[in-house]
Amino acid sequence: MNNIKKVIWKSGYRKNYIAEKIGVPPSHISMWISEDRKASPERVRMLCKILGCKAADLYPEVKNG
Numbered sequence: 001m002n003n004i005k006k007v008i009w010k011s012g013y014r015k016n017y018i019a020e021k022i023g024v025p026p027s028h029i030s031m032w033i034s035e036d037r038k039a040s041p042e043r044v045r046m047l048c049k050i051l052g053c054k055a056a057d058l059y060p061e062v063k064n065g
Contacts, residue, residue: 005033022046
């Protein structure tokens with residue numbers, strides 16, 4: 001289970017804003033949250049940069065972020 005939804009909520013950003021900054025449709029963000037689709041490592045890095053977090057904050061099973 002990931003924490004993407006929780007981290008986005010805490011950031012105050014909307015999924016549409018994040019999707020625009022990353023260059024993906026908002027539906028991709030929703031699919032990452034529901035784990036119907038996996039974000040590429042590059043997209044995870046971009047998401048972390050926007051949200052000001054580490055990969056381990058989004059994916060608790062990741063030990064190094």
